[in-house]
Amino acid sequence: MAEFDLIDLLAARCAASRADVVLGIGDDGAILAPPPGEHLVVVTDTLVAGVHFPLSTAPFDLGWKALAVNLSDLAAMGATPLWASLALTLPEPSRVFVQGFADGFATLASRHGVALIGGDTTRGPLAVTVTLHGAVPPGQALRRDGARAGDAVYVTGSLGDAAAALQGLLDPAAGEVDARLRTRLDRPEPRVEAGLALRGAASACIDISDGLVADLGHVARRSGVAIEIEVDALPASPALFEALPDRVPRRAAQAAGGDDYELAFTLDPAHELAVRARDGGLGVTWTRIGRVVEGEGVRVIDRHGHDVVLPRAGWEHFA
Ligand code: ADP
Ligand code: MG
Numbered sequence: 001m002a003e004f005d006l007i008d009l010l011a012a013r014c015a016a017s018r019a020d021v022v023l024g025i026g027d028d029g030a031i032l033a034p035p036p037g038e039h040l041v042v043v044t045d046t047l048v049a050g051v052h053f054p055l056s057t058a059p060f061d062l063g064w065k066a067l068a069v070n071l072s073d074l075a076a077m078g079a080t081p082l083w084a085s086l087a088l089t090l091p092e093p094s095r096v097f098v099q100g101f102a103d104g105f106a107t108l109a110s111r112h113g114v115a116l117i118g119g120d121t122t123r124g125p126l127a128v129t130v131t132l133h134g135a136v137p138p139g140q141a142l143r144r145d146g147a148r149a150g151d152a153v154y155v156t157g158s159l160g161d162a163a164a165a166l167q168g169l170l171d172p173a174a175g176e177v178d179a180r181l182r183t184r185l186d187r188p189e190p191r192v193e194a195g196l197a198l199r200g201a202a203s204a205c206i207d208i209s210d211g212l213v214a215d216l217g218h219v220a221r222r223s224g225v226a227i228e229i230e231v232d233a234l235p236a237s238p239a240l241f242e243a244l245p246d247r248v249p250r251r252a253a254q255a256a257g258g259d260d261y262e263l264a265f266t267l268d269p270a271h272e273l274a275v276r277a278r279d280g281g282l283g284v285t286w287t288r289i290g291r292v293v294e295g296e297g298v299r300v301i302d303r304h305g306h307d308v309v310l311p312r313a314g315w316e317h318f319a
Helices: 004-013 059-078 095-111 161-170 179-186 192-197 211-224 240-244 245-256 269-277
Strands: 021-023 039-048 082-090 115-121 127-136 152-156 206-207 228-231 263-265 287-294 295-301
Touching: 004 082, 004 095, 039 059, 059 082, 059 095, 059 127, 059 179, 059 192, 059 206, 059 263, 082 095, 095 115, 127 245, 152 269, 161 179, 161 245, 179 245, 179 269, 206 211, 211 228, 211 245, 211 263, 211 295, 240 245, 263 269
Parallel strands: 082 115, 228 295
Antiparallel strands: 039 127, 082 127, 152 263, 152 287, 206 263, 228 287
16 A cells, blocks of 8 residues: 555544535645634654554554553643644554554544644554643643642542553463453543543643552652552552452552553642532542642551551553
């Protein structure tokens, strides 16, 4: 399949029309009309085969996930998604692959009103880079540096499912991986609605890609505070309890596993009820998991206040 057929195929499936796309795929650059009076938020994430996704990942799921991880970053900023650009590196230009990929990408893109406005296509080891643009009213973005002592810490959804799935895939003795867990790994649901609802309420926010403790470490550092996490408060799905019945590996998956794409945020606890009472809430369950205190770093504690030692502190490239 020629490069231009491949681009046409992507364009046909993903270039959903938006009135603010003045000129989309097909020229040397896209022309876009940013929402008047708003700030642009720009995020980029790369997925490399064998590093960020197992080689067994279906093309549909790869297309979904490449967009999902970027939508998750925009969600963590409290931004409304607008436009995506896609740099695709393929070992060979396969029509079957590109069709599946485009369908996965387009399914999630249409849910969130994202238009594909351009990109680049090259030959090489399989890798996908998406750059996503979003918009936020001035001063309303959710940042990492606003957490204050006295705030409570919350997380959306549940933690550890994707890590448990990955662990199962990497362990030849583990047998079939639970489909519910595999879906959390392959098709994360970016918490875009929650991010928008947290504008003007959360004092800080981050999405969990590298593991709860590692990612909250960024919030603590940027905010100049310490964070205490109560390990028994971490939300777990029924599938996670079944896959990891022993609490040590289960806690490790929840606190340090990564690939969750949930939002962790801080909020003055006096505002919790008001946020819960809002129409639609955050569009997903959310759980109080800890508190912001003076100091530095992230502590994971049990209900007696004792430190809990976890096997691994999150995923870091080049570590
Ligand atoms: P140029 O050589 O001028 O950089 P290309 O031939 O690479 O242009 O791309 C032609 C058009 O197709 C451009 O509008 C570009 O943004 C778009 N395009 C190329 N690859 C992709 C892709 N993977 N996804 C979406 N659009 C793409
Ligand atoms: Mg050109």
